[in-house]
Amino acid sequence: MAAPLADRLRPRTLAEVCGQQHLLAPGRVFRSALEQGRVPNMIFYGPPGVGKTTVARIIAENSGMHLHKLNGTTAGTADIKAVLGDVGTLAAQGGILLYLDEIQYLNKKQQQSLLECLEDGSVTLIASTTENPYFYIYNALLSRCTVFEFKPLSPEDVQQGLRNALHRLGEEDGVPILPQEGALELLASACGGDMRKALGCLEFAAAALPEKDGVRTLTEQVVQQVTQRAAQRYDKSDDMHYDCISALQKSIRGSDPDAAVHYLARILEGGDMLSACRRLLVIAAEDVGLAYPQAIPIVKACVDSALQLGLPEARLPLADAAILLATAPKSNSAHNAILAAMEDLRKGRGGPVPRQLQNCHFDGEDNQNKGQHYLYPHDYPNHWVAQQYLPDALVGTKYYEYGENKTEQAAKAYWEKIKGR
Known part of the structure; x- marks a missing residue:
């Protein structure tokens, strides 16, 4: 053998x-x-x-x-x-x-x-x-x-290897193999920089080529038949999985819908629909966030539809979600706010919850200011009243900064007017 x-x-x-x-x-x-x-x-x-x-x-x-x-x-x-x-x-x-x-x-x-x-x-x-x-x-x-x-081989590198292989196969069988124009280029491009895969496809194709006038001809049609899905490299546990998931989020964050659907397609072709669903939900909250809050329920609806439909139909609502997120305005203001708050907690900054925000507790005999003293905002004009909410150690701390998008700027203007700033 x-x-x-x-x-x-x-x-x-x-x-x-x-x-x-x-x-x-x-x-x-x-x-x-x-x-x-x-x-x-x-x-x-x-x-x-x-x-x-x-x-x-x-x-x-x-x-x-x-x-x-x-x-x-x-x-x-x-x-x-x-x-x-x-x-x-x-x-x-x-x-x-x-x-x-x-x-x-x-x-x-x-x-x-x-x-x-x-x-x-x-x-x-x-x-x-x-x-x-x-x-x-x-x-x-x-x-x-x-x-x-070691990096994936370029199509030119693979073509060189394929030319050597054609010469070797012709010598072994005694019948030359001539590539049709474009056939080697197609085979080299279809194998995703994997020389072993390209040579395997070529060897399989060569075995099926008929001899005519003392030669065998490698055509584009034959190459297409032996390279179906050949370029697809995706495994749920390898680096390509993490690379594609990362590229999907970064393409959406960069507002490139074409790249977004490309990486989504690679993930779905690998049969990994759940990873795509999870990542799109994350992106809606992390990268679009408060610039277009409705993106979160819309993407959730797309994901629910995809899970109910299954592949291949699931690609449609997921593509809707990816393109919606890629073309939506972007804000990571909430993402930055929660990270900053958690960082303070890790540093030990916090302290007791202010008395007026606590659940009702019994006032001890040593308490000189008995009562909770909570001001119910709905009892005041515009449903707002000034009072302390952060613990004493964090009074004046700012975690959230309004984004520059239309939605958050409108909210900023509203509250500045209400709070008289």
């Missing part, structure tokens, strides 16, 4: 790697250090199919050290102990290099077991992960490693 095309075409040197030029271009610190034979403890972080494993293998195979390979999805404590058991043996005279793929799947105890050997330099670690290492990797282990981010 033949190895997958992505494995058969895996680069053997750093110069052959497509993309990641921020790390691998000549003169970059990363590449220069490796070319001088210096291999520090490293963690490679980035999405699938962008070259993390390839670069790690190239470094490992050229390090001159005794190489051990483990995968976090299958490795257990016994496997790690077996690696550490080679420390100090003849087989490991040049040092031990542990290549650990998917390190995020090791539990905290397993990660801790590596600390001592990394500290004394008896083992050098190269690890890779698709998850944010600052969330999934033990802090003490992180402090002993340098983290390098």
Whole structure:
């Protein structure tokens, strides 16, 4: 059984790697250090199919050290102990290099077991992960490693890899494959910067291409059939989830309805309707807030409709909510006010509730001013009367500042008139 095309075409040197030029271009610190034979403890972080494993293998195979390979999805404590058991043996005279793929799947105890050997330099670690290492990797282990981010490949990088793959497939089968104009560009764009995915789609497509006049032709129509949803990268537990949720809120906060529906669509295509609903409710209160208070019940109604309808129809009320919020006036005045009030509480500022605001309590014999003395605002003109509401320690404190939008400025003008300011 033949190895997958992505494995058969895996680069053997750093110069052959497509993309990641921020790390691998000549003169970059990363590449220069490796070319001088210096291999520090490293963690490679980035999405699938962008070259993390390839670069790690190239470094490992050229390090001159005794190489051990483990995968976090299958490795257990016994496997790690077996690696550490080679420390100090003849087989490991040049040092031990542990290549650990998917390190995020090791539990905290397993990660801790590596600390001592990394500290004394008896083992050098190269690890890779698709998850944010600052969330999934033990802090003490992180402090002993340098983290390098691998970025999604550009369509141009993927196209270069696809051209190499077409040549290789033609050689293996003895029948050349010619791409129709635009076919490789479409395939490269459809795979979301994931070379492995692009090569997998190409290999599948090539197997179905008929031979005609001694050649096979890769058409855009064939590419479209093998790349349906191929570019969709979304998992409810990975970084892409948090990135899309963050981008949705920031696009709405920035009043960009086009970007808002784009990120909403990505979330819904991933089947994560509940996260979209929760975030839209948050945005209505946090970013639109008092500039358009009706946004809150309107978005709540849209969310309720979406939950009742389910996907795919739920996309309609949720799109209504996203566009409404993106095009609405913005105010974070209430958000800032509650944060400021909570900060004061954390600092210990507060004190007893003023007597006139308390629930009715018994006045002790030592109370010289018996009675609650609460002034009921509805008994006064315009339903307002001056009295102290904040605790004594906070009298005069301002948490809320009126926003510059029409709604809050109207409220400000009204109360300034009533309060005679």
